[in-house]
Amino acid sequence: MDSGLPVKRTIADQVAELVRQRILTGQLKGGQPIRQEHLAAELGVSRIPLREALKQLAAEGFVAITSHKGAVVAELSIKEVEELFDIRLRLETWLLQLAIPAMTERDLAALDRNLEEQRHPDILPRWGDVNWRFHEIMYLPADRPITLKLLKNIHDKIDRYLRLEVTMRSGFDRALREHDSLIAFCRSRDIPAAVSLLERHIRETARGLIASLKMQ
Amino acid sequence: MDSGLPVKRTIADQVAELVRQRILTGQLKGGQPIRQEHLAAELGVSRIPLREALKQLAAEGFVAITSHKGAVVAELSIKEVEELFDIRLRLETWLLQLAIPAMTERDLAALDRNLEEQRHPDILPRWGDVNWRFHEIMYLPADRPITLKLLKNIHDKIDRYLRLEVTMRSGFDRALREHDSLIAFCRSRDIPAAVSLLERHIRETARGLIASLKMQ
DNA sequence: TAGATGTATATTGTATACAATCCAGGACCA
DNA sequence: TGGTCCTGGATTGTATACAATATACATCTA
Numbered sequence: 177m178d179s180g181l182p183v184k185r186t187i188a189d190q191v192a193e194l195v196r197q198r199i200l201t202g203q204l205k206g207g208q209p210i211r212q213e214h215l216a217a218e219l220g221v222s223r224i225p226l227r228e229a230l231k232q233l234a235a236e237g238f239v240a241i242t243s244h245k246g247a248v249v250a251e252l253s254i255k256e257v258e259e260l261f262d263i264r265l266r267l268e269t270w271l272l273q274l275a276i277p278a279m280t281e282r283d284l285a286a287l288d289r290n291l292e293e294q295r296h297p298d299i300l301p302r303w304g305d306v307n308w309r310f311h312e313i314m315y316l317p318a319d320r321p322i323t324l325k326l327l328k329n330i331h332d333k334i335d336r337y338l339r340l341e342v343t344m345r346s347g348f349d350r351a352l353r354e355h356d357s358l359i360a361f362c363r364s365r366d367i368p369a370a371v372s373l374l375e376r377h378i379r380e381t382a383r384g385l386i387a388s389l390k391m392q
Numbered sequence: 393m394d395s396g397l398p399v400k401r402t403i404a405d406q407v408a409e410l411v412r413q414r415i416l417t418g419q420l421k422g423g424q425p426i427r428q429e430h431l432a433a434e435l436g437v438s439r440i441p442l443r444e445a446l447k448q449l450a451a452e453g454f455v456a457i458t459s460h461k462g463a464v465v466a467e468l469s470i471k472e473v474e475e476l477f478d479i480r481l482r483l484e485t486w487l488l489q490l491a492i493p494a495m496t497e498r499d500l501a502a503l504d505r506n507l508e509e510q511r512h513p514d515i516l517p518r519w520g521d522v523n524w525r526f527h528e529i530m531y532l533p534a535d536r537p538i539t540l541k542l543l544k545n546i547h548d549k550i551d552r553y554l555r556l557e558v559t560m561r562s563g564f565d566r567a568l569r570e571h572d573s574l575i576a577f578c579r580s581r582d583i584p585a586a587v588s589l590l591e592r593h594i595r596e597t598a599r600g601l602i603a604s605l606k607m608q
Numbered sequence: 609t610a611g612a613t614g615t616a617t618a619t620t621g622t623a624t625a626c627a628a629t630c631c632a633g634g635a636c637c638a
Numbered sequence: 639t640g641g642t643c644c645t646g647g648a649t650t651g652t653a654t655a656c657a658a659t660a661t662a663c664a665t666c667t668a
Contacts, residue, residue: 245631
């Protein structure tokens with residue numbers, strides 16, 4: 177099994193990863209223009225690999241490139257966030273349904289371990305990653321790699337906004353409780369209960385995030 | 393309303409479009425390696441814009457790039473084709489459900505016009521485009537642009553294989569009949585009938601394509 | 609002969625240099 | 639004043655040149 181990451185990584189790939197991280201963590205904010213010469217100099221590379229990285233990020237939807245004007249960090253409108261959650265709803269409930277019958281004890285144990293990590297005192301900075309991992313572990317037994325990759329991309333886009341602490345604090349405990357119940361339903365192979373809880377889980381997360389977006 | 397295409401197109405964009413077309417039409421076949429110098433010379437450009445185009449196509453899933461080894465035209469396994477159809481099923485039935493109540497007479501007329509085009513004697517070479525346009529027109533009133541773009545990407549990937557004439561001939565008449573009925577159900581706002589027909593339509597297309605893939 | 613190791617050549621990856629384009633701000637005019 | 643047309647600097651887009659890497663083949667060794 178291949179991790180998907182090339183052993184010998186090219187500068188362009190490293191730069192793409194780094195810029196993506198900066199966008200996800202908010203170091204690069206939505207709407208902010210990216211000056212190629214400046215950023216390339218800061219990273220100690222030429223503009224060529226940076227430009228290739230930007231082309232890739234543009235295709236992934238993290239930046240928007242306009243000819244001869246340059247790249248800006250992509251912004252998500254509330255409408256777009258709602259649509260992304262809608263897509264999640266359709267695809268994740270489907271994957272969960274497929275996954276539950278295929279789950280092994282190993283998978284359930286991995287979910288337990290992940291839940292422990294979520295309860296770690298200073299989880300907040302890593303919450304985005306750990307939360308996605310939880311969902312990923314649940315869906316892996318469904319054996320739908322393309323869908324999973326697609327969902328990861330969506331999660332990444334949404335996570336930029338979930339980092340707004342307002343949302344974090346209010347939805348955090350609820351998320352933990354729901355994750356806990358989800359594992360229980362998976363363990364008892366109760367597909368309807370699990371799917372319906374997941375549906376509520378996603379809708380609630382969406383509601384919280386969108387409310388906080390509308391507030392500011 | 394913006395077409396999405398930049399007025400002043402850069403060489404890299406034109407090359408990306410051209411290479412994508414060559415892949416979709418089978419001029420570049422799955423698994424075939426892409427030699428940068430050779431292709432760049434053939435197109436009369438340098439390798440820089442070609443490389444940027446390849447990075448974009450890689451992110452879209454049309455080519456696979458391995459460091460220091462180059463790009464090869466992506467291949468789809470039967471398992472992957474099945475998964476793509478599964479995603480279509482989930483997302484397209486959802487979009488249709490949303491779209492039907494929002495459809496106007498204009499939309500229905502556009503569907504009629506498209507159907508006429510499908511009946512054109514030598515539609516075969518343009519079938520991929522026209523077929524997608526049919527589905528796109530149906531889903532546009534749902535007003536879910538991100539989902540629609542995602543589905544277009546999936547359609548493009550599948551179309552490469554739908555061009556195998558075997559499938560074409562056998563599934564062609566059926567597709568026409570089903571498209572016709574779909575319009576009728578949309579016109580009478582019969583959501584359950586339309587959705588269930590669309591579901592069968594997608595499943596049948598998948599079945600035909602996969603059967604012909606397994607044959608060869 | 610089979611396998612390992614070195615070397616030449618092809619190919620990709622990156623830096624530098626230059627061309628094309630955009631944009632802010634000033635000159636000019638009605 | 640307000641609008642239009644320049645113009646120069648900033649920025650992006652592309653070509654060329656060079657560096658890094660991979661692959662095929664020859665050579666060597668046991």
